[in-house]
Structure formats: structure tokens, C-alpha cells
Amino acid sequence: MTAPPASTRTWPVNEAIALAALAALAAWAVLTWTGRGAATVALGPLDPSRWFPDRSLTLAELPLVAALAVGGLPLVWGLARKLFAGTFGSDLLAGISIVTSILLGEYLAGVLVVLMLSGGAALESRAVSRAGDVLNALARRMPTLAHRKTAAGLTDVPLAAVAVGDVIVVLPHEICPVDGTVVTGRGAMDESYLTGEPYRMAKAPGSTVLSGAINGQAALEIRADRVAGDSRYAKIMAVLQESEERRPQLRRLADSLGALYTPLAVAIAAAAWWASGSATRFLAVLVVATPCPLLIAIPVAIIGAVSLAAKRGIVIRDPAILERLDTCRTAIFDKTGTLTYGTPHLTDVVLVGTLSEADVLALAASLEGYSKHPLAAAVVQAAAERSIRLLEVEELAEKAGQGLTGRVQRLNGDTEAHAVAITSRQKLAAIDPAGVDRLPPVAGGLECVVVVDGRTEAALRFRDAPRADGRSFVGHLGPAHGLSRVMLVSGDRASEVQWLADIVGIKEVHAGIQPEGKLKIVEAATAEAPTVFVGDGINDAPALAAATVGIAMGAASDVTSEAAGAVVMDSALERVDELFHIGRRMRSVALQSAVGGMAASLVGMGFAAAGYLPPAAGALLQEAIDVAAVLNALRVSWRTGSLSDYG
Secondary structure (H helix, E strand, O other): OOOOOOOOOOOOHHHHHHHHHHHHHHHHHHHHHOOOOOOEEOOHHHOHHHOOOOOOEEOOOHHHHHHHHHHHHHHHHHHHHHHHOOOOOOOHHHHHHHHHHHHHOOHHHHHHHHHHHHHHHHHHHHHHOOOOOHHHHHHHHOOOEEEEEEOOEEEEEEHHHOOOOOEEEEOOOOEOOOOEEEEEOOEEEEOHHHHOOOOEEEEOOOOEEOOOOEEOOOOEEEEEOOOHHHOHHHHHHHHHHHHHHHOOOOOOHHHHHHHHHHHHHHHHHHHHHHHHOOHHHHHHHHHHHOOHHHHHHHHHHHHHHHHHHHHOOEEEOOOOHHHHHHHOOEEEEOOOOOOEEEEEEEEEEEEOOOOOHHHHHHHHHHHHOOOOOOOHHHHHHHHHHOOOOOOOEEEEEEEOOOEEEEEEOOOOOOOOOEEEEEEOOOOHHHOOHHHHHHOOOOOOOEEEEEEEOOEEEEEEEEEEEEOOOHHHHHHHHHHHHOOOEEEEEOOOOHHHHHHHHHHHOOOEEEOOOOHHHHHHHHHHHHHHOOEEEEEOOHHHHHHHHHOOEEEEEOOOOHHHHHHOOEEEOOOOHHHHHHHHHHHHHHHHHHHHHHHHHHHHHHHHHHHHHOOOOOHHHHHHHHHHHHHHHHHHHHHHHHOOOOOOOOO
């Protein structure tokens, strides 16, 4: 597996240009107010008098010209490249204003526009910058070395040097480096991020293991069945990279509004020039028209929404999703850890013997308290919830493939300790052949059997419990957020997925879906309408990246967090609902600021076209409009109290 190249950190160009413009304005103000700026200067070949005989350059204008050369020309060049590429947005007016101000010698107005344009772009870049790259996160997560077992002992070798058939040792809590088969040892691995199965899976000799799975507390020796480049983890990485490359570029709110506003402003400016015969009026109109409510107010609203989300325990990794959330019409959910809690819970104690449920749980939980089996904690938790006192255990044994056995302190009234075995339905025949016929039919979820003194007493059934508010949350998505289609897509078994879908009220169900399949489903749904995908596993990363909006539940996987646009830190559906409301609020306030600011600019453009506003005064008026728009945009972060509206 080859790691993608690390992203390089670029110098914050827009911030530097904005600082240069501020410094130039400060120098101009000092020279003007002190009376020292009236003297003319000559720049040799660069002096404007070489091309415009009636124009001279004063000392006060020198820092303004420098700022336009250093900052204005790069901005104009960038806008020109976008224009030649067939794309333009609200910033095109600013570019035309800069060029016109230079041609007309209105350097002060030009620098003010440079400051507005670069300042807005700097805010935008701050708002939309991502904390990392998802493919880098995938590569970072995998170990670079593997512990290969040889006759001389363990040797650390590069992952690429592992060959099929090599024996690799995976130490406790390490990430499995390759797909393989266990040859020695027994324990458990967390594969939920890869497969969608909600449980830690028990591993014993002969069990298959997946690269990227997290090992439990016991070291395992595995035989490599595939090289790293052909592993399951590498395939997920390749699918994710493909989805990133095919992800459509969605038009931003500012560009959509600017596509209407820009031609109108240019038309008004051209009409003023034609009617008056003065190019200065053309510039004055464009300076007033510079759409800073779009370039500044919308990023400020986004930053406010990011701050509000952070207070709710939601990390916004791609602030652009805040503009898109309210447009989504299809919700797609993963199962494990999203609409469920992601851990097994004891759901049923099916009694088939003479003991009571409390006695069965007392014996089983006492024994399971010493086990590393993935279901052991669920049994112990169930006993604790019922306030059942645990008993003393002796002669404990947990042999590979044979279950857990031991002698447990006697129950009330009994004279001897009880021989207790916790095993599977398949292994029961060797312990209590008659007990097999007394067991209930196989049901969904996982199961273990409790045998006491050689007699089958109960079957314990486990499931990944659905979230308590899952049904009410899913039911309100349509009425409250306009989501007309809700889907459940999971890598888990069909019976488990359908069971959950029936509980939470989802009709469209896709089960047993691998990452490639999830990606195709999301891409197909997104082609019909904007989508929001909610998931928590590494196997969800391609779908999270391909959806219009990707929301990761919890921060257990940095890969999932990197692929998503937002991360709900405490894995609560209530936070997902609050994110919907934050996005709607941000979009509403941003539109108020943008449309209100443009309306005020249109009034100012009328005065400029009539000759009542020179370019510099028009730029100052635009700054006042900007302040009003920004103050309104700041309201996004002022919301207090609960944002959720379902119960």
C-alpha cells in the first residue's frame, strides 16, 4: 500500500495581501495628514506619466501603487484565469474595479477594493480550511512495519516486504497490518469500522482477520493471505480515492447570487459611463457594487455557525456543508454506531431448564467477569442493571473453541458449587446432547448457551441495541427538514438490518453492502437529489466523501472524521438534528446579509451613476454596508438553548 503524498502547507496569500493593503492605507493616511504626500515622485520606466501625460504620481500615492502592484495584480491574474476557464462569481466585479482604478489613477479606491477582496477571501479560506486529508489519514492509520516471525525471533520489516505465507505477530491493541488467518493464539478484534458488524469478533486458530482491524488484549500469530496492496484496507483506500476524484463540485451560495448580481452591476456601470461620457462614473459604480456582503458576510456567517456547532460538540471539518444541509432531500444512514449504540446488549434470556433468570445471570455473569470474549461485558452489564450479586469463581478455563467453563459458588440453599459452561449452540452437543432439542429456534443477533451442572438452562441472546430516540428522529426528518427519502445501508446481515429498520421506521433497506456498494448507492442517490450520509466506520469513508453532506458519528476513527464534513463527537442523534438547524440558520442569516447588502449597494450604485459618489467615497460607503452585513451575519453564533425539535 502506497501512502498518498502529504499535502504541503501554503503561505496564506490572501492574508498577506490584506495586510499589505492595510499598511499602504496607513502610510497614505499619515503622508496625507502630515502634508508631506503632495510632492511628486518619478518611478522611471514605471512612472504612469510615460503612458498618461496628464497624470503625475504623488508621494502619498506611492504606497497605494505598491499595494496594487504587490496585491492587486495577483488577485486580478487569479480572477482572469477563472474567467478564461469559463467560471466567474461575485469577485469578478472586484477584479474589474481594480483594473479600472489603475487605468484611471484612482489608486485609493483600488486599494480599498483590494482590501475588501483579499479580506473576504482570507475569511473564506479560514472558514473552509480542513484540518487534514482523508487519504493521508488512511495511510497514517496503518502501521508501516510488521512483526514477522522467523527462526531467529521477531523481526520488524516494512509492510511492503510482507509476502503471502509469512507469519506475522499482532501485539495487543495493535492494528492488523495484512489480511490473514490466525495460526496461534486466541482473542478478539474490532472489525466494526471495516465490516459494519457491531461486535468485537472472537479470533482463534483458523479465524480470518482483516487488515485495519484493532486487536484486543491478546497477541495473535497470523499467516498472511494477501500482500498489503491487495488487502481489504487497501481496497477501501482505493475506493475512497476514486470517490474523492469523482466528487462533483457544487456551486457555492455566494457564486450563485453573484451570477445574477454581477451582470446587473456591470450593466449599470456601463450605462452610467455611456450616459455621462465619464469613465470615472463607471469605476464609481463598480466600487459601490463590489459585492463584499457576499465576499465577507457569508464567510462570517459560516464562521459563526462553526462556532455555534462547536459549542454543541459538533466539529465542522468542511464549512461548505453548512450551505448545503438545508438543500438535502435524501438521508442515508449506516446501521452500526449510527442508529444503534455500536455495542452488544443482552436482549433475551430464554429459559429452558429449572433455574430462574436471576440465577442464570448470577452464574453466567460471575464467570464472564473473567472472560475476554466480546459478549462477556454485555452479560456482566445485564447483571449489574438488575442488581444481581456476583459469586466467587474457581477452576476457570477458557479453551480455544470450547467456550468458558468454571465452578461458581453455590446458589441459595445449594450445598456445592456449580459447574458452569458458557458455549455455543454448535458445541453444546458435546456437553449436553439432550439440551440441543430444548433450545428455541435460532433467532437474529448473537447467542450463547448456559449449561449448569451438565444441564442446559438458558440461551442468552444479544443484539446491537437501537438508539432510544431513533424512531422519533427518523420520523421527523421529513416534516422538519424536508427529507423525502430515508435509506438504511449497512454491511451487516439482512436480518439484523431489517430488524433495526422496522424499529426506527425506515422502508428502504440495503444490507450486506461493502464499501464499493455503499459508494455506488450514494452516488446514484446524489445524482437524483442532494444527499446527507451519516456513518461511523472506515467502511463508510468513501460514502461520506461522495455524499453532498457527510456526517461522522463519534471520533473513534480519524479516517472517518477526515472523510466527513462534520463530526458529532458524542454520537447523539440530537446533535445531528441540531446540525440541520444550524445549517438552516446559517443559510437564512447569510442570505439576509447578502441580499440586504446587495440591495443597499444597488441604491448606492444609483447615486454613483448620477455622479453624487466619487470612487473613493463609494468605496467608503461600501465599507459601511459591509459593516452592517457583517454585524447581521454575526447573529448566527448568538443562538442559545436547545436547537433540536423532536421528542
